[in-house]
Amino acid sequence: VPTPLPDSTYAVLGLVDKLPRSSGYELVAVARRSLAHCWPISQTLLYRELERLDQLGWVEATRVEQVHAPSKRVYQVSEAGARALTEWLAQAAPTTGTFRSGLILRFFFAYRMDPRHVRELLDGYRRALHAQRDELIALIHKLEAMTTPESRAGRMTALHGLRTAEARLLWADEVEAADGEGNLA
Amino acid sequence: VPTPLPDSTYAVLGLVDKLPRSSGYELVAVARRSLAHCWPISQTLLYRELERLDQLGWVEATRVEQVHAPSKRVYQVSEAGARALTEWLAQAAPTTGTFRSGLILRFFFAYRMDPRHVRELLDGYRRALHAQRDELIALIHKLEAMTTPESRAGRMTALHGLRTAEARLLWADEVEAADGEGNLA
DNA sequence: GTTCCCATGTAACCCGTTACATGATTTT
DNA sequence: AAAATCATGTAACGGGTTACATGGGAAC
Numbered sequence: 001v002p003t004p005l006p007d008s009t010y011a012v013l014g015l016v017d018k019l020p021r022s023s024g025y026e027l028v029a030v031a032r033r034s035l036a037h038c039w040p041i042s043q044t045l046l047y048r049e050l051e052r053l054d055q056l057g058w059v060e061a062t063r064v065e066q067v068h069a070p071s072k073r074v075y076q077v078s079e080a081g082a083r084a085l086t087e088w089l090a091q092a093a094p095t096t097g098t099f100r101s102g103l104i105l106r107f108f109f110a111y112r113m114d115p116r117h118v119r120e121l122l123d124g125y126r127r128a129l130h131a132q133r134d135e136l137i138a139l140i141h142k143l144e145a146m147t148t149p150e151s152r153a154g155r156m157t158a159l160h161g162l163r164t165a166e167a168r169l170l171w172a173d174e175v176e177a178a179d180g181e182g183n184l185a
Numbered sequence: 186v187p188t189p190l191p192d193s194t195y196a197v198l199g200l201v202d203k204l205p206r207s208s209g210y211e212l213v214a215v216a217r218r219s220l221a222h223c224w225p226i227s228q229t230l231l232y233r234e235l236e237r238l239d240q241l242g243w244v245e246a247t248r249v250e251q252v253h254a255p256s257k258r259v260y261q262v263s264e265a266g267a268r269a270l271t272e273w274l275a276q277a278a279p280t281t282g283t284f285r286s287g288l289i290l291r292f293f294f295a296y297r298m299d300p301r302h303v304r305e306l307l308d309g310y311r312r313a314l315h316a317q318r319d320e321l322i323a324l325i326h327k328l329e330a331m332t333t334p335e336s337r338a339g340r341m342t343a344l345h346g347l348r349t350a351e352a353r354l355l356w357a358d359e360v361e362a363a364d365g366e367g368n369l370a
Numbered sequence: 371g372t373t374c375c376c377a378t379g380t381a382a383c384c385c386g387t388t389a390c391a392t393g394a395t396t397t398t
Numbered sequence: 399a400a401a402a403t404c405a406t407g408t409a410a411c412g413g414g415t416t417a418c419a420t421g422g423g424a425a426c
Contacts, residue, residue, distance in 0.1 A: 006413065007287050014294045025377050038289035045414060047379065068423060070377050089298050093306055094287040095313035099349075101282030102192050104223035106274055108342045109199045111334035113274050121278055128280035149296035156363075157293045160356050164284075167352030171345050178341075191385065210405050230386060232407065255394060255405050 005052075010088045011039050012049040016059050016075045017085055018150055023064075023072040024050050034139060034154055037132075037161035038097075050075060058084055118179075126172045129165050136162040190237075195273045196224050197234040201244050201260045202270055203335055208249075208257040209235050219324060219339055222317075222346035223282075235260060243269055303364075311357045314350050321347040 015027050015035065022030070027050075028043045035041065041049075053059040058081030065071045077085065103125050110118050136158050143155040200212050200220065207215070212235075213228045220226065226234075238244040243266030250256045262270065288310050295303050321343050328340040 003411090007290060008413075011290055014297075017294070017297070023377070024379095025375095028377095035290075035293065038284065038286050038293065040283055040285065040414095042415065044379085044416085048414095066376090069375085070422065072377060085294070086297055089291055089294055090302065093291045093309070095309045097284060097286030097288065098225060099223065099282060099284050100225070101223050102279040103282065104342050104345055105192060105196055105220075106278045107345075108220065108223065108338055109203070109270070109274055110338040110341070112199075112202070112271055117275065124278070124280045153293055153295040156295070156360050157289050159359065160289055160292075160353065163352045163356045163359075164349055167348045168345065171348045174344065174348075175341050188383090193385080208405070209407095210403095213405095225386095227387060229388085229407085233386095251404090253395060254403080257405060 007039070008041055008045060009049050009052060010085065011035065011041060012046055013053055013058055013077065013081060013085050016050075016053070017077045017082070018154075020076040021062075021074040023074050025072065027075075033135075034158065037136065038157055053081065056084075057081075115179075119176075122172055122176060126169060129169050129172070133162060133165040133169065136165065192224070193226055193230060194234050194237060195270065196220065196226060197231055198238055198243055198262065198266060198270050201235075201238070202262045202267070203339075205261045206247075206259040208259050210257065212260075218320075219343065222321065223342055238266065241269075242266075300364075304361075307357055307361060311354060314354050314357070318347060318350040318354070321350065 011031075012027070015031060016022070019027065019030060024047050028046050031041050031046060050059070050061075053075075054061055058078055059075045060078050061073045061075050063071060064074050103121060106113075106121060107118075113121075139158050140155055140162065143151045143158065196216075197212070200216060201207070204212065204215060209232050213231050216226050216231060235244070235246075238260075239246055243263055244260045245263050246258045246260050248256060249259050288306060291298075291306065292303075298306075324343050325340055325347065328336045328343065
């Protein structure tokens, strides 16, 4: 049996499906904005997957010349690509995701840290969560304006990220409250 | 400058610090139980990092013979290791973690799926979150019994995972409610 | 006239994963 | 007799990352 393709391949395939006739550059921007919260993809990887999709015949590339910008290549899924996408979506999905946070990892060893530094970590985390939350709220509002099924699906996943960020902000408060009672330091 | 070591190295170093005179096998179990929620480490990787720590002189290994089980090697951090750990902890931590969920990724393309399958995905997710939540609750209860600073730090990170799982369970309800109103299908 | 936006890549690395191997002892 | 626990590894792979290169047009 051939080794199955990584999910990132299908992620990009799906992106092309959602935003036909987009360039790699545009897809990178969209991925950063809307997909990064459940499946981050770096610029390099996205371009690599686009090439793979092209070689698989799952997308078709078209060169587009531009006047006040460099020429670009835009993509759209082929029939074979559409089949591959729906087939992949029909399969059972892994229920377990992976989460890696260098910050929480360090928190795990907080007992070896200067209490002031613990506060700093917590503050930094809170700031990052705030920014993330604001981004997601803006995204959700933007998606609420549209009423297509595509935008609704995107809104639900964005909401997943938002609820997560909100819960973690509350967690930060919780920890700081416990800290205030002297239960941490 | 030498390339900095990956955080996983310090994660294992910290584990050895937290649980001195443990074998690799025991550390794997602990990592699965308590560290996996913020920094998953596979068995192979943990053993590899233990060897690296040994070569760095950051831990010292001791052979321990056993009667009713194979002999094992137990580890404890050296002075150099302790220095490295505190130094690492004193540095600024990255505020951004990475989250990858194949399930939520597929959800992003829900508009291309059979609505029944969407429900199945959601149910599977809910079950997985339930299991995770129960595990974390049990872990937190166990850690609450102890009152050491180490256990408190562990409890806070476990709480982080718990709050996250709870929020996502609520999200699943939210999505299903929207679905019931015909806003998704 | 420097800096930002468009647009697409190359090169190299290595972390982390999965699958498998081994073998003694203890429990079912 | 089979399965689970203890205990430590090897082998191979590739996915994802960071850093860097390039170059024209537009904006300030």
